[in-house]
Amino acid sequence: MSDPSPWAIEAEGLGKQYGRGWALRDCSFRLPAGHICALVGPNGAGKSTFLGTATRLVQPTTGTLKLFGVPVSDPAVLSRVSFLAQDKPLYPRFTVAETLRLGRELNPRWDQELAERIVRSGKVPLSARIGTLSGGQRTRVAFALAFGKRPELLLLDEPMSDLDPLARHEMSGLLMAEAAEHGTTVLMSSHMLSEMEVMCDYLLVLAEGRLRMAGQTDDLIPAHLLVTGVAEGDDGVPEELRRQHTVVESRVTGRQFSALIRSGGPLSDSWEVLSPSMEEVLLAYLRSPDAPTLIADESRVDGQRGAAA
Numbered sequence: 561m562s563d564p565s566p567w568a569i570e571a572e573g574l575g576k577q578y579g580r581g582w583a584l585r586d587c588s589f590r591l592p593a594g595h596i597c598a599l600v601g602p603n604g605a606g607k608s609t610f611l612g613t614a615t616r617l618v619q620p621t622t623g624t625l626k627l628f629g630v631p632v633s634d635p636a637v638l639s640r641v642s643f644l645a646q647d648k649p650l651y652p653r654f655t656v657a658e659t660l661r662l663g664r665e666l667n668p669r670w671d672q673e674l675a676e677r678i679v680r681s682g683k684v685p686l687s688a689r690i691g692t693l694s695g696g697q698r699t700r701v702a703f704a705l706a707f708g709k710r711p712e713l714l715l716l717d718e719p720m721s722d723l724d725p726l727a728r729h730e731m732s733g734l735l736m737a738e739a740a741e742h743g744t745t746v747l748m749s750s751h752m753l754s755e756m757e758v759m760c761d762y763l764l765v766l767a768e769g770r771l772r773m774a775g776q777t778d779d780l781i782p783a784h785l786l787v788t789g790v791a792e793g794d795d796g797v798p799e800e801l802r803r804q805h806t807v808v809e810s811r812v813t814g815r816q817f818s819a820l821i822r823s824g825g826p827l828s829d830s831w832e833v834l835s836p837s838m839e840e841v842l843l844a845y846l847r848s849p850d851a852p853t854l855i856a857d858e859s860r861v862d863g864q865r866g867a868a869a
């Protein structure tokens with residue numbers, strides 16, 4: 561089935577309320593198809609809740625969500641999406657071979673060769689029962705199921721957390737190769753920022769249920785600078801810096817200030833200026849829940865276009 565929508569995900573005013581608290585609030589963005597997108601945020605930020613709304617496990621309280629232009633409530637989208645949940649639910653009494661067979665029977669585009677290759681490269685016996693496997697081996701089988709379905713959108717909730725470094729490296733390589741070869745869109749929540757930096761070309765940052773940053777890493781990260789210089793004024797950050805730029809986070813050590821800023825123009829020669837890594841930018845936003853939101857133009861839904869960031 562082909563769909564002309566260039567957007568793998570479009571969320572508009574999406575929210576989820578539990579009791580009196582909001583796990584996700586007024587979340588609006590769109591993710592162009594074909595990207596590998598990191599979904600980042602502190603514990604309790606709403607990442608799993610968002611992934612739940614995209615897989616119909618969580619019913620939103622407000623707003624709409626479309627996948628490839630189709631409302632997520634339409635069963636037609638299910639065959640186009642794979643979800644690897646944080647707890648990797650599998651049937652413990654099934655063998656690995658039976659688990660893959662289930663995948664084959666349930667999914668018309670199933671790729672048995674790929675699924676078996678993922679399992680075999682981890683030396684997981686096809687005859688072993690799921691219940692006897694280690695946590696990392698179970699994760700590998702869950703990866704095989706998710707990839708074997710050959711989805712157009714792969715949603716992964718902290719997929720690598722119980723894999724050893726070699727397996728993580730292998731799965732990261734597989735993800736990037738799949739995305740490149742088949743144009744698969746990947747949305748992956750993770751706390752492993754340095755790994756995300758290598759793998760992902762798109763970013764969604766959530767904090768306290770709200771979207772804080774969205775866009776391509778190549779647009780978002782270079783928009784920031786790390787500035788250090790002689791501390792001035794009440795909090796050490798020179799007034800001139802605050803006036804012309806957006807200060808995301810600042811600190812004072814002795815007589816020096818350092819600040820991560822969103823650049824708004826040229827900077828004084830008296831300061832040292834460096835380009836931050838993606839990890840440095842993300843850590844600054846995660847430590848500063850009040851930092852101004854940054855949504856790249858292409859990530860905005862129609863209602864947000866032209867609005868101030």
Ligand SMILES: Nc1ncnc2c1ncn2[C@@H]1O[C@H](COP(=O)(O)OP(=O)(O)OP(=O)(O)O)[C@@H](O)[C@H]1O
Pocket residue numbers: 578582583601602603604605606607608609610
């Ligand atoms: N079923 C539920 N009932 C009540 N509150 C919930 C439920 N599910 C999630 N929440 C609350 O919603 C908020 C967001 O939770 P969520 O699991 O989406 O966060 P997360 O970003 O995935 O966190 P983590 O990084 O710890 O996995 C939290 O405050 C959580 O307690």
